[in-house]
Amino acid sequence: MAAPDPAAERIYTAALVVIGDEILSGRTQDANIAYLAKWLGLQGIRLREVRVVADDTAAIVAAVNALRHVHDYLFTTGGIGPTHDDITVDAIAAALGVGVVLHPEAVAVLTDHYGDKINDARLRMARVPAGAELIANPRTKAPGIRVGNIFVMAGVPAITRSMLESLDGALAGGRPVLSRTVAAWTVESRVATLLADVERAHDGVQIGSYPFWRDGRTGANFVVRSVDRQVLDTTAAALIGALEADGIAAVDGEI
Amino acid sequence: MAAPDPAAERIYTAALVVIGDEILSGRTQDANIAYLAKWLGLQGIRLREVRVVADDTAAIVAAVNALRHVHDYLFTTGGIGPTHDDITVDAIAAALGVGVVLHPEAVAVLTDHYGDKINDARLRMARVPAGAELIANPRTKAPGIRVGNIFVMAGVPAITRSMLESLDGALAGGRPVLSRTVAAWTVESRVATLLADVERAHDGVQIGSYPFWRDGRTGANFVVRSVDRQVLDTTAAALIGALEADGIAAVDGEI
Structure with a gap:
């Protein structure tokens, strides 16, 4: 099929x-x-x-x-x-x-x-x-x-x-939107171009950027969303790779 | 004036x-x-x-x-x-x-x-x-x-x-809506008619009823709202009076 x-x-x-x-x-x-x-x-x-x-x-x-x-x-x-x-x-x-x-x-x-x-x-x-x-x-x-x-x-x-x-389970629906979060102790304005580039390079995926301030430090959670598990995982891996290549320690998961 | x-x-x-x-x-x-x-x-x-x-x-x-x-x-x-x-x-x-x-x-x-x-x-x-x-x-x-x-x-x-x-204070506004809460350990369905009667008897006032369940008991907060302090106080007093007259201990304030 x-x-x-x-x-x-x-x-x-x-x-x-x-x-x-x-x-x-x-x-x-x-x-x-x-x-x-x-x-x-x-x-x-x-x-x-x-x-x-x-x-x-x-x-x-x-x-x-x-x-x-x-x-x-x-x-x-x-x-x-x-x-x-x-x-x-x-x-x-x-x-x-x-x-x-x-x-x-x-x-x-x-x-x-x-x-x-x-x-x-x-x-x-x-x-x-x-x-x-x-x-x-x-x-x-x-x-x-x-x-x-x-x-x-x-x-x-x-x-x-x-x-x-x-x-529960009684309503017709499509494929659920899956998400994975990648995080970093960085200001989102430093990685804005990188995020847009990674999103653009992967079809059927969205990346949201959510900054936070904690214990006097600045960080951001990057939420990757897709209905396709493989696309999701590929994109998350690409995002982690891009952050690391830019010298930013990426966390696989939410901070 | x-x-x-x-x-x-x-x-x-x-x-x-x-x-x-x-x-x-x-x-x-x-x-x-x-x-x-x-x-x-x-x-x-x-x-x-x-x-x-x-x-x-x-x-x-x-x-x-x-x-x-x-x-x-x-x-x-x-x-x-x-x-x-x-x-x-x-x-x-x-x-x-x-x-x-x-x-x-x-x-x-x-x-x-x-x-x-x-x-x-x-x-x-x-x-x-x-x-x-x-x-x-x-x-x-x-x-x-x-x-x-x-x-x-x-x-x-x-x-x-x-x-x-x-x-703060930079936008034109009217009189703020004031509120007072009267509460009771009662199910709101017991006092529904009473609430409607008290609201109807007072002009320029609204009463909202918000039930809750706590420690195995049922209660409700009745929020009285008006822009007029005197109307608010009169209505709250009337509501307390009506509840007490119905054998329900009324609390002046939120539970």
């Missing part, structure tokens, strides 16, 4: 809409972007854009409709709890032009969980855009929602992770 | 474009969003939207042009270093339809800093969109850039903070 033609390789992409006044006010440090990004990477899906918007229907609708048609998958986090500021379900339904219904299975899960303490606020968490399926949330029962290519997740990181576990 | 008419009060808004493959791959946890959000809050400016985009000219141009006209201020972070993956300056210039020039003052700062070790990569950090001013960066010298209502900042958080210090 011939190797797949890389030019014809299907690349799967995703976007994320983070819904939350608490992120935009700076009260809460987002932790979902990095986690979802890595999780998507493992599924062979590339996170291409993130938008953080307020708890505001118009803002959510605009972001969802701008992104859902241009990516294979759209994720949202936040705003699916029981309180008045949780407006994500209604906003997604508005974006899709569908109504909001009670999902019988979610009603059953929540009624089973809360028993005679079920109330309107708790049942609010069973509301979904018409046509939606549930995403299991083993942690706190209130489910996530899948409607078309949109995946509606919680804002609380532990719950989002619980929902993502339920989706 | 009559009190200012709140309806006529000018609200200043900002957006942020985070430029960085390292954020979208999950390699790096963003730390600039929360910091900038809080800094803007202190200046009386509200962060209304954040977009995280790749190191890709078309993506940067699209985000910058979508946001710069609808907000008073647009900030960017990332991509202004000396290496080949630092394309922010060119992308901003493209978005504005202007050329890129060497800023004489930046050339002077960098030449002074690097001495005879100045090179093309380092001079790259003196390139700015035509018409731009510099934002001082006491920490590592390479300056930030202001062009029109766009503020181009570093990706490395310590450097971004250094640049923001240079801008």
Whole structure:
């Protein structure tokens, strides 16, 4: 069998809409972007854009409709709890032009969980855009929602992770982007030309340069990325060789 | 003098474009969003939207042009270093339809800093969109850039903070949004109606509900926000009263 033609390789992409006044006010440090990004990477899906918007229907609708048609998958986090500021379900339904219904299975899960303490606020968490399926949330029962290519997740990181576990391996993806890091105690401005030259000499590879300052010394991590393990290893070796040839001790790995 | 008419009060808004493959791959946890959000809050400016985009000219141009006209201020972070993956300056210039020039003052700062070790990569950090001013960066010298209502900042958080210090008090803003937190060891779904009622009974106030799980117990922080100190205090007192009346011990402050 011939190797797949890389030019014809299907690349799967995703976007994320983070819904939350608490992120935009700076009260809460987002932790979902990095986690979802890595999780998507493992599924062979590339996170291409993130938008953080307020708890505001118009803002959510605009972001969802701008992104859902241009990516294979759209994720949202936040705003699916029981309180008045949780407006994500209604906003997604508005974006899709569908109504909001009670999902019988979610009603059953929540009624089973809360028993005679079920109330309107708790049942609010069973509301979904018409046509939606549930995403299991083993942690706190209130489910996530899948409607078309949109995946509606919680804002609380532990719950989002619980929902993502339920989706592990369930989404079509391409080859994951692999990475290797080469590092050096050097200022990146000394090796800028060298980095560009190594990247240009290898097809299908990207090199990112990330400087840092530690213990009064300056260093940089050079992250090489490719979907092809062999290209990755060849490029990393070439980069180490080029750094050493320039008199710079290269570290095979991250500093 | 009559009190200012709140309806006529000018609200200043900002957006942020985070430029960085390292954020979208999950390699790096963003730390600039929360910091900038809080800094803007202190200046009386509200962060209304954040977009995280790749190191890709078309993506940067699209985000910058979508946001710069609808907000008073647009900030960017990332991509202004000396290496080949630092394309922010060119992308901003493209978005504005202007050329890129060497800023004489930046050339002077960098030449002074690097001495005879100045090179093309380092001079790259003196390139700015035509018409731009510099934002001082006491920490590592390479300056930030202001062009029109766009503020181009570093990706490395310590450097971004250094640049923001240079801008402290320099931007026109309105009244800062103040906040007070009331908390309780309760599940938010028990008090959802109560929260909505208290918010509705007070004009010019928002209440956000943020649940947490700690030491096997469930609690929630209720964040009350308003630009008016008196409205804020009245609402917080009313919320505490309503919780206590419902038999829930309220904490004046965050748990």
